[in-house]
Amino acid sequence: MVSINIPSIARSDHVKLMCKIPLLLRAQDSFMLTLQSPFYQLTINPKETTWSLYGPTLNGPSLEDVQLAVHYHLGNSSFKALKAGTHLLAGTVEDSVSLHGPLKKIVVRTPADQNGIRFSLEFALSEIYPLMLLKINVENRGPRPVYLDRMEFLNSGSPYAPRPNPIAMLLGRREAPKFPHGAIRPSPNPGELAFYSNGWQSWSFSGVLKESQRFRRSRLGLLRTPVEIGTGTPVPRKPGWFGSDMFGILADRQNRMGILAGFLAQKQHFGSLEVSTDHYSPILRLWANGDSARLDPGNSVETDWACIYFLQLDSENPLGPYMDAVARENAVxxxxxxxxxxxxxxxxxxxxxxxxxxxxxxxxxxxxxxxxxxxxxxxxxxxxxxxxxxxxxxxxxxxxxxxxxxxxxxxxxxxxxxxxxxxxxxxxxxxxxxxxxxxxxxxxxxxxxxxxxxxxxxxxxxxxxxxxxxxxxxxxxxxxxxxxxxxxxxxxxxxxxxxxxxxxxxxxxxxxxxxxxxxxxxxxxxxxxxxxxxxxxxxxxxxxxxxxxxxxxxxxxxxxxxxxxxxxxxxxxxxxxxxxxxxxxxxxxxxxxxxxxxxxxxxxxxxxxxxxxxxxxxxxxxxxxxxxxxxxxxxxxxxxxxxxxxxxxxxxxxxxxxxxxxxxSLLDLFDAVTPSRLRLDLDGPEGQWHVLALFNWDNSTRDLSLQLESFSLDPGEEYFVRTFWDGRVMRVRKDVQAARVPPHGAVVAALRPHKPGSSIYLGSSLHISQGLELTAWDDSPGSLRLRLERPGKASGMVDLYMPKAPGRASLNGEAVNWTVIQEGIYRFPIDFIKTAELEIPYK
CATH class of the missing domain: 3.20.20.70 (Aldolase class I)
Structure with missing residues (x-):
């Protein structure tokens, strides 16, 4: 066993981490090629034509001995290149500048095969983004055209992998099994796995599915399949097996980690994925579809960048680094x-x-x-x-x-x-x-x-x-x-x-x-x-x-x-x-x-x-x-x-x-087929507030509560809550009271933390955000002044918390009455065109 020191790792929260990543080397391997970044270590085995990727911590995701392949045909004969035993000619580690920041990269090549086809593999690690990149180049140096079928970047796991020892399981020892065909581990000891499947086109199903579920496919055959599923993207029928287009995420719901695999563009090829979510022996395959396009002598083809990204499921923006990388690659x-x-x-x-x-x-x-x-x-x-x-x-x-x-x-x-x-x-x-x-x-x-x-x-x-x-x-x-x-x-x-x-x-x-x-x-x-x-x-x-x-x-x-x-x-x-x-x-x-x-x-x-x-x-x-x-x-x-x-x-x-x-933010994106908990963090003149949504996807009425902790909010803090569709106002800790939500109904609420001694804008019936309508806020010791703006004529209610009782109130200079909802909470009827100035002197 060899330990390789990884430099300190810059995180978004500016925490510096140091770690050692163990790397298993077979005795017969003469050397391994290595790339390092602040986020990953990539090793390439030229003799076995495999690669491995490790994150910054021992208890994080990893890919080990991932297999590569290129499938093509010539006449009626099919060929598989880059299989084990292929002799790779290694290049040197180079620094380069890219759309994704400085890259550490290395190019490995093969000699031309029996048909005169030569392959180049370009591996790269970004030094400022948590991305591992890989592309394949295919060059025809032979005398005849060939037809490219599939370029595989990642083929990891096996349905025949050994199961853990049941006795060891009973004793609480859950060592990850050794895989003869490489291994994909969203965490060292994966728990319940699920897969984020992205559909081919606008209308194609996208969602997160778990091991007991089946891939969502049309049962209308040729009437719908050409519309919904891209050629080359698999349509598995067994439970726990799923396909995806362009990118997908294998997520460990128990350990809250995941592996995103996909492509940064689809300018050259449509990319497909296939996954098995068996948590003992998960399988993940990623390839570019060649569509049997002809590659003539003297010509070459290069794929789009394939991408691997290890993510934390509960981070504030788990898909952000990948989405932003795609935007950079496509000059969005x-x-x-x-x-x-x-x-x-x-x-x-x-x-x-x-x-x-x-x-x-x-x-x-x-x-x-x-x-x-x-x-x-x-x-x-x-x-x-x-x-x-x-x-x-x-x-x-x-x-x-x-x-x-x-x-x-x-x-x-x-x-x-x-x-x-x-x-x-x-x-x-x-x-x-x-x-x-x-x-x-x-x-x-x-x-x-x-x-x-x-x-x-x-x-x-x-x-x-x-x-x-x-x-x-x-x-x-x-x-x-x-x-x-x-x-x-x-x-x-x-x-x-x-x-x-x-x-x-x-x-x-x-x-x-x-x-x-x-x-x-x-x-x-x-x-x-x-x-x-x-x-x-x-x-x-x-x-x-x-x-x-x-x-x-x-x-x-x-x-x-x-x-x-x-x-x-x-x-x-x-x-x-x-x-x-x-x-x-x-x-x-x-x-x-x-x-x-x-x-x-x-x-x-x-x-x-x-x-x-x-x-x-x-x-x-x-x-x-x-x-x-x-x-x-x-x-x-x-x-x-x-x-x-x-x-x-x-x-x-x-x-x-x-x-x-x-x-x-979709707070249960990886825990449900259809997310039911949304959170928006918004800012305005009075400060920051949260807009939360909770949905009832059942076909029957349910009692739903807004549990603060499930929305990543501090349950120990006191909040004011205003629900939009029914105008309820509450002052709560920990949980918002249960509401009777009809089938396919929604609760939308604005939450604002209690600020002792200060007046608080609680929301209104004017805009679903319950705050973007507020354009000015002045809470002075003797009075409260605020401005509301709407496109045209506006009529509704504004709710305010005021620690001091109002003496009187005027809206655009006209006296306005109010209703006391609870102690310190006041409701003001409003009726104005475009702009309203509400002035409330305190008693």
């Missing part, structure tokens, strides 16, 4: 504001035609809702009016219009702009209806599969639409031309681009040297170039990785719908378990789990809020949908015929404006 900061964050004023708000009018929308419907937006804009200031699907003659025939739009959409864009709103338009540039004119006149543009039949894109619009083969230059030129026309000729600076996955379905592309990820990435680059940098692009139905850095906003959930459970033509039973069929439940699932992407990769689009009473959603479900959309900080668009929305429901919308803009 050029699309976001300074400091890689988005100003609240830039979050889109608006109206969308889809969820009330669907394909029956008409130009008159658009005009009527435009007029209604004008009527309410002083109280409910929305920015965007987006025309959704239904204006075109057929999907793909974008230059001819439905008879319900006799003049096309350009005049509507002018009217929307004249009224003071931003015109928005829905397009699906990469997919065409099988009976469209484009499909008939340009069959060579259609992506083909087996037997030259059109590639399967799933069942959509009650048919099987065709994908465009975007390696055909004319097809890409047509798609980009539609975007250019919509923005620069029709006058739509806001585009929602839908069904983008069609550019990356499995098929036989005209250019066989390109992967599906490369095809989609180049198509999105062409779209961005055609739209221009000033256009606001929303991706939807889009594989996430290739669009990062090119879209301003991304739908991160499936479509919402007028029902809580999935259905089709009002039929629920066969579709209830479908993870990506439109429904409020499925939209909320991904909106929560993918909230860490917001403000890092793009502005998250959680899909629309439905307010009208005529849907099948209960009042509690509408409030839950509103709470999730608001507290996750992303886009806020409503999709009701505004003439049908009651004043009470419009008041709900008003209380969500302007958007909070900040992503929450």
């Amino acid at each position: 900061s050029t699309r976001l504001s300074a400091s890689n964050r988005i100003d609240r004023g830039k979050i889109p708000t608006g109206w969308c035609s889809w969820y009330d009018f669907y394909l029956d929308v008409s130009a008159d419907d658009i005009r009527q809702n435009l007029n209604r937006m004008v009527d309410i804009q002083h109280d409910i200031p929305l920015d965007i009016l987006q025309i959704d699907d239904g204006f075109e003659s057929r999907v793909g025939d974008w230059y001819t219009f439905s008879k319900r739009f006799p003049d096309g959409v350009s005049p509507l864009a002018a009217e929307i702009k004249q009224a003071g709103f931003s015109p928005g338009l829905w397009l699906a540039p990469f997919i065409v209806h099988p009976r469209s004119r484009v499909a008939r006149e340009h069959p060579d543009w259609i992506l083909r599969g087996m037997n030259r039949l059109p590639a399967n894109t799933g069942y959509l619009w009650n048919t099987f639409p065709h994908a465009l083969d975007l390696t055909v230059p004319a097809a890409l030129e047509y798609a980009a031309g539609v975007i250019d026309t919509a923005v620069h000729q029709w006058g739509f600076p806001y585009l929602k681009l839908d069904f983008l996955f069609a550019a990356a379905v499995s098929g036989r592309y005209k250019d066989p040297t390109r992967t599906r990820a490369q095809v989609l990435r180049s198509a999105m680059e062409a779209v961005r170039k055609a739209a221009g940098e000033d256009a606001f692009l929303v991706g939807c139905g889009c594989p996430l990785g290739p669009a990062i850095g090119l879209v301003d906003s991304m739908r991160i959930s499936t479509d919402v719908e007028q029902r809580w459970e999935p259905s089709h033509y009002n039929l629920e039973l066969p579709f209830r378990g479908e993870p990506a069929v439109p429904s409020a439940r499925n939209a909320i699932q991904n909106t929560l789990v993918r909230s860490p992407m917001h403000n890092r990769w793009w502005i998250n689009d959680p899909d629309c809020l439905l307010l009208r009473e005529s849907t099948h959603l209960t009042e509690a479900e509408v409030r839950t949908l509103a709470s999730v959309i608001a507290l996750c900080g992303g886009s806020l668009l409503v999709s009701d015929d505004l003439s049908k929305v009651s004043k009470d429901r419009l008041d709900v919308l008003q209380s969500l404006l302007p958007p909070i803009g900040k992503a929450p």
Whole structure:
């Protein structure tokens, strides 16, 4: 056994740690290559073609003897490279500068194999971020083309690993078993394991699943699988086995540690993961899909960076270092504001035609809702009016219009702009209806599969639409031309681009040297170039990785719908378990789990809020949908015929404006399929406060309590609590009293610590944050003065704690009465336009 000293480790809390990491060396190994950073030690075994990674402490995660491989084929023969026994030619450790700070890196190579294929492996450790990076280069020095199938970066664990000795277990000795095929350990003695699975595209299920559960997949076969699952990403059927796209996290719920494995980009290849959460012998595989792309003699292919990151599940921002690294790798900061964050004023708000009018929308419907937006804009200031699907003659025939739009959409864009709103338009540039004119006149543009039949894109619009083969230059030129026309000729600076996955379905592309990820990435680059940098692009139905850095906003959930459970033509039973069929439940699932992407990769689009009473959603479900959309900080668009929305429901919308803009902490992200505890920490003139949300995902009413400790708050401190939806005010220690929460309901509360001797703003009914409406606060010895600001006319209640009783009160100079709720807690009715000055002299 050899002990290697690791330098002191800089943590975010500035604690310095020193440790020694044991490294097992086999007697027959002549040497091991080693890289060190303040966060990790990486060792490479050139003889066995394996690598190991250790963290800063002995009781932390580790990867040992991880296997590598490249799979390719030539004719009918398949080959596996980089297997044990491959002779690696080692380079020297180098220092380099990168997007991820200074790197310590080393490149190892192989001689050309029997087919003339040479492989290079580049390993790197960042010196300022807790990242281990790896990429593979494949060079064809042979006489014939080969076809790349899969590049494996990580293959660790075995289903045949020995089990621990049961007697030792009874005696309390739980030594980790030795693995003949490498080992992955989220902790030295793993407890209950779970896996964060990220779906392929916007609508694909994302969530954390445990050993006893099964991977969430569609049971509708070829009708849905091409839509939801990327080619090459596994769809396991056994309990405890899961697949994921781009990245995933193997989490130890008991020891509160995890291992994130994934890719920093998907510009070159789609990356996939497969995991078994058996805590005795977990398995993790990470690979880049080659898609059988042809590699011609004299050419080479390089993968995107693969990434490993060890994390603490209960840290304030467990996914942050990875999300930020992806943003750096894809130059997201050029699309976001300074400091890689988005100003609240830039979050889109608006109206969308889809969820009330669907394909029956008409130009008159658009005009009527435009007029209604004008009527309410002083109280409910929305920015965007987006025309959704239904204006075109057929999907793909974008230059001819439905008879319900006799003049096309350009005049509507002018009217929307004249009224003071931003015109928005829905397009699906990469997919065409099988009976469209484009499909008939340009069959060579259609992506083909087996037997030259059109590639399967799933069942959509009650048919099987065709994908465009975007390696055909004319097809890409047509798609980009539609975007250019919509923005620069029709006058739509806001585009929602839908069904983008069609550019990356499995098929036989005209250019066989390109992967599906490369095809989609180049198509999105062409779209961005055609739209221009000033256009606001929303991706939807889009594989996430290739669009990062090119879209301003991304739908991160499936479509919402007028029902809580999935259905089709009002039929629920066969579709209830479908993870990506439109429904409020499925939209909320991904909106929560993918909230860490917001403000890092793009502005998250959680899909629309439905307010009208005529849907099948209960009042509690509408409030839950509103709470999730608001507290996750992303886009806020409503999709009701505004003439049908009651004043009470419009008041709900008003209380969500302007958007909070900040992503929450998900306190039980790794402990539940659907997180039920959210926390937002906000700041204002009166100080910091916490917004907490607790959800009841059951189908029955439950008594729920806000337990302070479960929200990472000090249970020994005294707090004032105000719940938003019912306006209850409490003064508590430890726990907030149980509330009867209906099925699929929510409790949203503002918590502020008691400050003896000081007045405290407890919240209001004006904004769901219960504090962003407060813009000035002056608590002097003789009086309290505060300012409230809202977009238009505001009416509601403000609750204050004051240790001194009020003598009188005035709102904008007019006397106002108050109600005593509890000792020291006062409720003031308020009614004002835009700005209110509340002045309260103390007795």
